[in-house]
Amino acid sequence: MPRLTLFKKILVITLLLSLLPLFVSSAILLVNLQSISSKLTEEIARSDDRQATQSLQMRARDLAENIRDFLHQCESDLLYLSRSRLDRPTLLGFYQTRLSEVWQRGGSATAAQGTHEFRPIYRSISIIDRDGMEQAVIRNGQFVPREKLRNVADPANTEFRSEDYFRRVRALKPGDIYVSHLAGFHVSKQEQLAGAKDPESAYDGKNYQGGIRFGAPICDAGGNFAGIVLLTLDHQHLMEFTQHIDPGKGFATLFPSYQSGNYAFLFDDEGWIITHPKFWDIRGVDQRGRQVPPYTAQSKEDDVERGRIPFNLDHAGFIHKSYPMVSAAVRNREEGYVDITNVGGAKKIMAYAPIFYDTGDYAKHGVFGGVTIGFQVDQFHEASRKGSRLINRQLGEHRRTSALIILATALVSALSAWLLSRGISVPLRQLTESAGKLAAGDSHVRVAVNSNDEIGVLASTFNYMADELDLRKQSILSTLEQLRKSRLEILDERNFKESVLESISSGIVTFSPDGRITSINRTGRLFLGEDLPAETHYTAVFKGWGVMNERISQALSQKSGYGRETFRFDHGHGKTHFDVGFFPIGADAEQGLTVTLRNETQRENLHEEMMRLDRLASLGKLSAGIAHEVRNPLTGISLLLDDLHDQASANPQDRDLIKRALIEIERVEKLVSALLNYSSPVRAEFRECDLNRLVCDTVLLMRRQCERQKVQLNLTEGDVPPLRLDPEKIKQAVLNIIKNAQEALPEGGRIDVVTSAKDGYAVISICDDGPGIASKDLPLIFEPFFTRKGAGTGLGLSITQRIVEEHQGKVRVESAPGKGTRFTVELPLCPP
Numbered sequence: 001m002p003r004l005t006l007f008k009k010i011l012v013i014t015l016l017l018s019l020l021p022l023f024v025s026s027a028i029l030l031v032n033l034q035s036i037s038s039k040l041t042e043e044i045a046r047s048d049d050r051q052a053t054q055s056l057q058m059r060a061r062d063l064a065e066n067i068r069d070f071l072h073q074c075e076s077d078l079l080y081l082s083r084s085r086l087d088r089p090t091l092l093g094f095y096q097t098r099l100s101e102v103w104q105r106g107g108s109a110t111a112a113q114g115t116h117e118f119r120p121i122y123r124s125i126s127i128i129d130r131d132g133m134e135q136a137v138i139r140n141g142q143f144v145p146r147e148k149l150r151n152v153a154d155p156a157n158t159e160f161r162s163e164d165y166f167r168r169v170r171a172l173k174p175g176d177i178y179v180s181h182l183a184g185f186h187v188s189k190q191e192q193l194a195g196a197k198d199p200e201s202a203y204d205g206k207n208y209q210g211g212i213r214f215g216a217p218i219c220d221a222g223g224n225f226a227g228i229v230l231l232t233l234d235h236q237h238l239m240e241f242t243q244h245i246d247p248g249k250g251f252a253t254l255f256p257s258y259q260s261g262n263y264a265f266l267f268d269d270e271g272w273i274i275t276h277p278k279f280w281d282i283r284g285v286d287q288r289g290r291q292v293p294p295y296t297a298q299s300k301e302d303d304v305e306r307g308r309i310p311f312n313l314d315h316a317g318f319i320h321k322s323y324p325m326v327s328a329a330v331r332n333r334e335e336g337y338v339d340i341t342n343v344g345g346a347k348k349i350m351a352y353a354p355i356f357y358d359t360g361d362y363a364k365h366g367v368f369g370g371v372t373i374g375f376q377v378d379q380f381h382e383a384s385r386k387g388s389r390l391i392n393r394q395l396g397e398h399r400r401t402s403a404l405i406i407l408a409t410a411l412v413s414a415l416s417a418w419l420l421s422r423g424i425s426v427p428l429r430q431l432t433e434s435a436g437k438l439a440a441g442d443s444h445v446r447v448a449v450n451s452n453d454e455i456g457v458l459a460s461t462f463n464y465m466a467d468e469l470d471l472r473k474q475s476i477l478s479t480l481e482q483l484r485k486s487r488l489e490i491l492d493e494r495n496f497k498e499s500v501l502e503s504i505s506s507g508i509v510t511f512s513p514d515g516r517i518t519s520i521n522r523t524g525r526l527f528l529g530e531d532l533p534a535e536t537h538y539t540a541v542f543k544g545w546g547v548m549n550e551r552i553s554q555a556l557s558q559k560s561g562y563g564r565e566t567f568r569f570d571h572g573h574g575k576t577h578f579d580v581g582f583f584p585i586g587a588d589a590e591q592g593l594t595v596t597l598r599n600e601t602q603r604e605n606l607h608e609e610m611m612r613l614d615r616l617a618s619l620g621k622l623s624a625g626i627a628h629e630v631r632n633p634l635t636g637i638s639l640l641l642d643d644l645h646d647q648a649s650a651n652p653q654d655r656d657l658i659k660r661a662l663i664e665i666e667r668v669e670k671l672v673s674a675l676l677n678y679s680s681p682v683r684a685e686f687r688e689c690d691l692n693r694l695v696c697d698t699v700l701l702m703r704r705q706c707e708r709q710k711v712q713l714n715l716t717e718g719d720v721p722p723l724r725l726d727p728e729k730i731k732q733a734v735l736n737i738i739k740n741a742q743e744a745l746p747e748g749g750r751i752d753v754v755t756s757a758k759d760g761y762a763v764i765s766i767c768d769d770g771p772g773i774a775s776k777d778l779p780l781i782f783e784p785f786f787t788r789k790g791a792g793t794g795l796g797l798s799i800t801q802r803i804v805e806e807h808q809g810k811v812r813v814e815s816a817p818g819k820g821t822r823f824t825v826e827l828p829l830c831p832p
Contacts, residue, residue: 023406053337056247056351056373061335063264064353064371067241071357071368074121074214074233075177082216082229086127088136088143095125095138100237103244105203105255114254123211123234124159127218128152129227132166160184160210161289168360169215169228177216179360182274184210184235186284186292189307199258199277208279210235214360235274242266242275247375261348261376266355268369269362271314271327280307322350330354330370340374350374435462507597510585511538515556518592527597545569551582552593559588566600577604686724691762691827692717692755694727698734699753702742710748713738718756718763723829725807730827733803733811736796737766737823744770744821760829761809767822773815781813 077098084090099118124139132153137144150157152166160183169178187208196202211232220226242264246253256263258277265276272283272294285291294312295304303309313327322338329336335353350372357368437445446463507524511517515538525532528541542548546569554561564581581596699715706713734753741751745768754765773781784798804811807827815821 052375053349053351056349056375057335057337057353059245059247060264060351060353060371060373063241063245063373064355067238067266067355067368067371068357070237070241071179071355071359074231075179075359077121078177078214078216078229078231079175081125081231082218086136086218086229091125091127091136091138092143095120095122095141098122100240102236102240103254104236119234119236121234121237123232124230125232126152126230127227128166128230130225135227156289158289160285161287162285162291163213165213165215165230166228169217169230170225172217174217174219174223177214177359179362180213180215181268181270181361182210182212182235182238182272182283184208184282184284186286186308186310187279187282189278189280189305192279192307199279200255206279208235208239208282208284210282210284212238238266239275242371243277245373247373261374264371264373266369266371267313267327267330269331269365269367271312271324273311273313274369276311278307280309281311283310283312326350326352326370326372330367331365333365333367348374348376505598509541509595509597511552511556511593511595513556513590513592515539515552517541524597527599548580551580552595555582555584555593556589559584564596577601685726687727688722688724689727690722691720691725691730691764694731695734695753695755695764698731698738701735702738706742706751709742709745711742711745712748712750714750714752716752716754718754720755720757720762721829723762723827725827726803729803729806733800733825734764734766736800737825740796741766741768741770741821744768757829761826762829764825764827765822766825767820769820772817772819772821773813774817778813778815782811 077094081091081094084094098121100121101116102119103114103116105114120141124137126134126138127136128134131151133151134144134149137149152158152163155162155164158165163180163183165178165180168180172178187206191206192199193202194205196205199205211234214231214233215228217225218227218229243255244252245264246256247262247264256277263277265273265281267273268283273281274283276282281295283291292308292310293299294315295309296315297318299309313323316323320340322340326338330352331354333354333356335351337349337351340348340350351374352370352372354370355368356366358366362368434445446466448459502522504521505523507527508519508521509517509524509528510519517532517534517536517538520528520532532541538552539549542552546567548567551561551565562582562584564579567578567580568576569578577600579596579598579600581594583594583596585591585594696715696717699713703713738751738753745751749769751766751768754763756763756765782797782801801811804825804827809825809827811826812824813821814824
């Protein structure tokens with residue numbers, strides 16, 4: 001508030017005494033006239049609101065009925081096509097005749113008037129067989145090449161990565177129809193705007209590409225399911241219902257103005273917006289097929305800025321409480337209107353009406369969704385504003401007349417007051433000006449003292465104050481300079497320490513004395529999680545890390561257990577062995593605790609692999625040496641025993657003993673041969689082979705032996721392309737596994753052999769329903785000479801593992817006592 005000078009005080013008092021009665025009478029008259037004007041304006045506005053609201057509701061209701069009829073027409077098209085001959089000419093003719101007019105914008109600002117053209121109603125037409133394999137697909141006016149057709153029984157193979165329409169349609173009865181919710185990839189704010197300031201001027205931005213699936217089952221002559229026919233309604237034709245609505249004077253527009261609030265949009269029965277001028281408000285999925293979460297009060301600031309926030313009215317109560325109310329009313333099949341403020345800040349009335357539709361996913365509420373049409377409230381009140389302007393014009397004339405009278409009176413009063421106050425105020429002006437200069441920073445200003453009265457005393461006091469201010473200013477400037485230098489030194493030291501900590505390959509985490517996290521470097525976040533909040537307790541940080549919480553508790557509470565230890569944690573691929581350090585901060589951890597984590601998994605794995613290779617190398621050398629040293633004496637002994645057997649006396653006991661000795665020598669000979677094969681394997685000869693043919697031949701070799709043992713041996717061949725391998729070695733590997741399964745079923749049972757191709761690998765699965773393998777034996781079954789059968793060499797599975805690894809493949813075993821055993825061999829289709 002401006003300071004009143006003595007001159008102004010005298011002037012104001014004089015003017016009040018002369019002008020106050022005139023002001024009061026004029027003000028009372030103006031207030032009465034203004035009240036009448038406001039009441040009249042409000043009454044006209046209410047009348048306009050009622051008329052406009054009724055008009056908007058009627059338009060929303062008509063639009064909802066048009067959309068309902070359009071959806072039913074799509075159903076009729078689907079039923080017609082499902083009963084037609086589904087050859088290529090029929091499909092192409094159907095696609096080319098289902099057209100609808102589209103009014104769209106040009107590619108730049110020079111084509112803002114738009115173009116009208118007829119486009120296919122359906123984004124795609126698909127014929128899918130009973131197994132989910134696409135047989136014919138029309139997209140963009142032509143058939144998709146056969147090599148690009150996909151099996152859509154797996155939702156990951158669908159256009160938008162997560163659609164389950166095949167499963168849903170397959171479950172329908174003949175004549176039923178499935179209709180999905182809108183599916184499409186989400187368009188972000190940056191993608192739509194493409195550098196433009198708002199959606200109206202984004203001519204070159206990305207459009208929303210999506211559709212609604214209409215599907216019906218196809219049955220053969222016997223009424224059995226034979227496949228499905230699928231129509232995908234192009235989302236652009238849904239946009240045509242709302243994109244060109246202008247509730248204002250224009251009635252139609254090429255592209256609505258979001259900032260004005262004059263636009264319409266659709267939402268589905270789940271509350272998701274499905275048409276809108278802002279494409280980033282429309283529901284959609286990311287590139288991996290996951291639903292992009294809706295805009296909520298908890299949405300991240302970066303997601304809001306980039307427009308990764310599709311709009312769901314059920315979650316938008318934090319923007320305006322009427323949004324979830326409208327969504328709930330439509331699901332209750334109600335229509336109406338609400339006063340609402342949109343995200344752009346435009347105050348408006350929004351009329352809504354349900355789209356009655358109960359097919360497919362929309363049977364739950366009996367509505368497809370809702371239509372909303374919004375219009376700015378201010379534009380309803382043009383008539384009230386005209387009346388208000390007329391009244392204001394009359395009030396203005398009255399104010400001008402009153403002002404002239406007041407001005408004349410004021411001039412007379414002001415002249416009298418000025419003459420009275422001038423003699424008092426002039427001596428004080430110098431002091432006021434000097435004080436202003438001092439306040440502006442001129443500390444050298446001083447006032448001349450020319451009298452001994454009250455003004456002179458005030459001038460002396462002012463000069464003393466100016467001297468004190470000058471001294472204090474110099475002191476403060478000196479202190480500020482010292483603080484600035486200290487701050488720079490502290491910042492340099494802090495940045496240096498942070499740089500060192502972030503560059504260390506070990507994770508470093510510090511905790512306060514009460515166990516809450518105070519800092520963590522980049523490597524620590526890689527181990528413990530990127531989104532680890534500050535102040536998290538150590539029990540939550542190391543949840544699932546075994547004894548870590550006990551060790552930290554010991555270090556913080558008992559002031560002991562400091563130092564480094566090596567722990568083994570099952571904490572994800574490549575993170576199982578950790579070197580962990582516990583170090584106190586301050587004496588006895590009075591300021592907290594530092595925990596260091598270093599991933600030693602790779603070193604431990606290399607160490608274990610080297611030990612395994614050393615054992616195998618030593619075993620190979622030992623086996624080769626023993627085999628060569630034992631084979632020659634065995635040959636001589638065998639020959640001698642043969643002679644003795646032929647020349648022996650008629651004593652049956654001697655002949656039986658010699659026969660048994662020959663059998664045992666034959667067993668030793670087989671063991672020696674197995675040792676030689678293991679220690680000196682033949683080099684693999686790779687060539688392109690049919691894996692199914694190879695496995696089938698192996699199964700035939702074992703079938704007769706299995707039948708004699710009452711074991712049922714089954715083979716199921718999958719679709720496996722030819723691949724490069726050594727057929728004899730792979731046959732040996734498969735034979736070894738089947739023999740083990742047969743030996744595990746002495747009382748009969750079942751062995752299933754299945755071939756398939758998955759994720760770039762040819763897969764051979766061999767499972768039996770035998771007694772299974774004990775959990776303690778599972779880590780040892782691929783070790784040489786390990787066996788629980790009492791007979792045999794124990795080399796079969798070890799040789800099998802080496803053959804598979806020689807083919808750059810993998811062999812796994814799954815078993816539990818009483819639940820059988822499954823061996824899985826994976827061979828790369830394209831070996832490195």
